[in-house]
């Protein structure tokens with residue numbers, strides 16, 4: 001919240017945010033108290049349990065140990081009194097490991113995600129020449145000016161088990177066209193943008209061309225670098241306006257001013 005203080009002031013939503021903040025703080029306190037109460041309760045039960053062990057050992061000793069072993073018996077009882085502490089420590093450690101390992105579990109889950117398509121493909125080079133002036137890691141295909149975007153029989157679904165969202169759509173958008181897409185909420189307008197950037201890969205059989213080049217064979221970097229979008233909910237990355245406009249610092253200041 002502290003990092004967005006400026007935005008909160010600018011939009012004059014201090015009161016609203018204060019209420020939200022109080023609610024979040026309440027929630028956090030509630031969970032913390034529950035956690036502490038449960039930990040204490042747990043400690044009490046563990047103490048009961050270890051006292052029980054101590055008591056059993058105590059009576060067994062009284063009945064079975066002879067007078068010569070009285071010294072050993074005393075030492076054993078004293079040592080047994082510390083079992084309670086060790087037992088609590090041991091169980092707390094187990095719980096801590098369990099809760100901390102959840103992060104590792106999530107990290108392992110991420111490693112199992114299916115990777116996206118290739119970022120660069122041989123096909124990219126068939127479209128435009130590589131710009132060798134830019135250092136290797138930024139090797140960039142210079143695209144010809146886009147003349148059209150064509151989607152043919154294009155279907156898209158977000159995951160295998162979900163329904164198909166875009167069903168066999170056919171679009172042709174020529175260079176310079178202004179197109180409006182109208183539909184109720186959830187109709188799939190944003191999904192078209194999603195499809196243009198290949199954030200989600202289309203269903204088999206879909207066709208997608210940019211300037212007569214098969215956009216499904218292009219590397220993802222090539223597609224995403226050459227298309228830009230002004231999204232429904234705008235956001236800025238942290239940094240200067242210049243860094244937001246040209247995150248990879250490819251363009252000169254003059255070019256940026258000209259585009260503005």
Ligand SMILES: Nc1ncnc2c1ncn2[C@@H]1O[C@H](COP(=O)(O)OP(=O)(O)OP(=O)(O)O)[C@@H](O)[C@H]1O
Pocket residue numbers: 158159162165183184185186187188189190191192232
């Ligand atoms: N990441 C996603 N994973 C699964 N389903 C999604 C995802 N994004 C959107 N959907 C589903 O796809 C359908 C179309 O959503 P989409 O966001 O494209 O609609 P929209 O026309 O842009 O709506 P809005 O006008 O509200 O922006 C909805 O049923 C939505 O639930």
Ligand SMILES: [Mg+2]
Pocket residue numbers: 189190191232
């Ligand atoms: Mg939308």
